[in-house]
Amino acid sequence: MKRRIVLSMAAAALLVVSVVGAQAQTGFGVRVGQISVSSDDDNITMDASTAFGAHVALGFLPIVDFMLGAEYLSGTADYNYGPGLTLPDQDFKSLGIFAEIRKTFGLIPMFPVKLVVGGGMNMNLMSYLDSDAVMNYTGGEPDLADFTKQGTHFMAGLEIKLPILPFTVNAEYRMQTIKLDDGKINNNGITLLITFGF
Numbered sequence: 696m697k698r699r700i701v702l703s704m705a706a707a708a709l710l711v712v713s714v715v716g717a718q719a720q721t722g723f724g725v726r727v728g729q730i731s732v733s734s735d736d737d738n739i740t741m742d743a744s745t746a747f748g749a750h751v752a753l754g755f756l757p758i759v760d761f762m763l764g765a766e767y768l769s770g771t772a773d774y775n776y777g778p779g780l781t782l783p784d785q786d787f788k789s790l791g792i793f794a795e796i797r798k799t800f801g802l803i804p805m806f807p808v809k810l811v812v813g814g815g816m817n818m819n820l821m822s823y824l825d826s827d828a829v830m831n832y833t834g835g836e837p838d839l840a841d842f843t844k845q846g847t848h849f850m851a852g853l854e855i856k857l858p859i860l861p862f863t864v865n866a867e868y869r870m871q872t873i874k875l876d877d878g879k880i881n882n883n884g885i886t887l888l889i890t891f892g893f
Contacts, residue, residue: 721754721892724862728869728886730768732787735878741787743884744770748791752890762795762815768882774824787823789882791846791871799854807857811865814849819873846873850886863890 726748732741750764767790774782795815802810821842852867865888873880 721752722863722890723749723751724888724890725749726764726766726886726888728766728884730882730884730886732768732770733881733883734772735881738774738776740773740775741880742770742772744768746882746884746886750888750890758798759813760797760799762793762797762813764793764795766791766793772823782824785824788821789823789873790820791817792820793817793848795848795850797850807855809854809856810851811854811867812851814847817846817848817871817873819844819846821873842875844873844875846871848872848882861891863892864888865890 726746728746729743730746731743734741746766746768748764748766750762753761753763767788769786769788771784772787774780774785793815794817795813797811797813800810800812802808821844822840823842824840848869848871850867850869852865854863854865856863865886867886867888869882869884869886871882873882
């Protein structure tokens with residue numbers, strides 16, 4: 696009886712390990728995207744920006760994957776709060792550090808293209824002019840202020856993994872919202888990822 700219990704537990708453990716190994720997508724990679732940046736303040740117009748970064752994919756869970764990464768983007772913004780308060784081409788920068796849960800769905804058995812959806816939290820180290828700095832502008836070169844802001848993001852896209860290649864390619868549409876003291880910033884766009892397994 697004890698032997699049967701031990702064998703049953705061993706078989707269950709082997710099954711769990713097999714499932715985890717089959718689902719795991721562990722590796723590191725790079726990412727680049729074209730991001731449209733917008734503010735909910737109608738007096739601010741922000742340009743599109745190219746973002747780039749790196750990530751680590753951790754496939755230790757049997758159902759979902761976990762990803763950690765960082766992404767940097769920079770661009771310019773035009774501030775127009777009326778006569779005497781117009782500041783064009785002001786720099787803004789953001790370094791986002793994110794944690795993300797992802798789920799992959801096979802569209803067709805044995806087909807190398809899969810659907811990926813997910814979302815997560817991000818911490819953004821930002822440098823930009825806030826509305827108070829613009830309203831108090833008295834001339835000269837305005838100073839950018841540094842902020843640390845939290846946000847959330849959601850994504851959906853396609854994953855391509857060919858057996859002959861040592862990496863996975865993802866094309867994803869990401870929607871990110873960053874909360875500010877006086878509003879929010881939306882970063883939406885397409886990001887390409889290349890992930891090398893290890």
